[in-house]
Amino acid sequence: MNHQDVLFVRVYLTEAKQAQLKQLLKVLHDDYHISGVTLFRGISGFGDSGQLHEAHLLDLSLDLPITLEFFDETEKIKPVLAYLEQEMKPGHWVYWPARTGT
Template sequence: MACQQVTVARIYLHESEHLLSKLMKFLHDEEMVAGVTVLRGMTGFGRDGKIHTASLVDLSLDLPLVVEFYDEPDRVETVIRELLRRMDLSHVVTWSGVRHLKEE
């Protein structure tokens, strides 16, 4: 099995920030990163301490979102630098990983 070094980036947002479509367009259309996943949280809080939660009775429109993407380390660094320049992102986390590639 072949392996490739990658960097994974995770961006934390709230739905009310209305950044998801702009962020996805940038990652997909402009930067063409290797892969992206968006997770919608059931509950969460950030620096402000305000808890955002969903229940069957009250479906909030301000739930936490996690946008996670990966690519080669140099590309991720460049993408994050450009994202921070263009958008008001306050929570971005990265870590190194290994992408396992199936041999054909």
């Protein structure tokens, strides 16, 4: 079985940060050529503000939590980490080493 060592990155945003999200997706795709990115929309969550963001049946909230995930070879991810360090608040992204399975 072949494996590849990669870095896995998770970025935490909210729907209210649409401009930041669109810019990040553009940079990951156009500038860093990351192989794939997945975006998840949460139904509930809170961050450093402590304000709870929830989806309600009668209220279509436009400020729900969003998680963006991606992984790639370590050398491709290192410049992305430098970009995130400049563009994102501390604590709004994490990364860790992982291994792909084939």
